[in-house]
Amino acid sequence: MNISVVVLAKNNENTIKKTLESLKGFSDVVVYDNGSTDKTIEIAKSFSNVNLVQGQFKGFGWTKNQAASFAKNDWILIIDSDEVVDLELFTTLKTKTLDKNIVYKLNFKAFYKDIQVKYCGWNNQKIKRLYNKTITKYNSNDVHEDIITQNLQMEVLKGNVEHYSYHTISQFIIKADHYSSLFAKNNAGKKNSSPTKAFFNGMYSFFRTYILKRGFLDGYVGLIIAYSHMVTNFYKYMKLYEANKELKK
Structure with missing residues (x-):
């Protein structure tokens, strides 16, 4: 696949292994660590397809763009270190012919611990996560960052990202x-x-x-x-x- 996966990480030892397991089919996974003091770095290093980069955090927008600069491919898939790509989405990404003038949205299933959150506005959110870095990038917002889509189309891909964002x-x-x-x-x-x-x-x-x-x-x-x-x-x-x-x- 001509897709690089970019993962921001900091002290995610409880979730990042599950994330990286779901990304084994990608040849280029950039883990951008910004100051972990737990076993996050050790876990990332155990995956042969991971390019571990240690750098600064200057807000989510800037940091995601910085992390994407280390990717080998032009297509960037942003996955957080507490998210899991399911088999259907992986198959879609493997077989899909991508159009660089389209920013692709992914469907999200949210969990608290292992309990799926079906309401609260959390379930089945469609979030922009796949883009061509020669065409666009994230805005510079410190929080509520987003991929710039001016003059670009959007499309939702089949499959899901399982988001295990909170455990306590x-x-x-x-x-x-x-x-x-x-x-x-x-x-x-x-x-x-x-x-x-x-x-x-x-x-x-x-x-x-x-x-x-x-x-x-x-x-x-x-x-x-x-x-x-x-x-x-x-x-x-x-x-x-x-x-x-x-x-x-």
């Missing part, structure tokens, strides 16, 4: 803090915020996830996800409010 409640808390900080940093001086906006944005986020997107049907997992969305959005706008105040000084 503590991971929700850590990611809420991390993502809210990146959001504030990326939008300081560009967007307005206030405590009132933070409060109502957080409340609406919970209502949307738990009620409108039927997160309650996912049981206690749906409650965890909805509350995490609320907390993340509350702190996003509170941190932005503080950042804007600091800029004014």
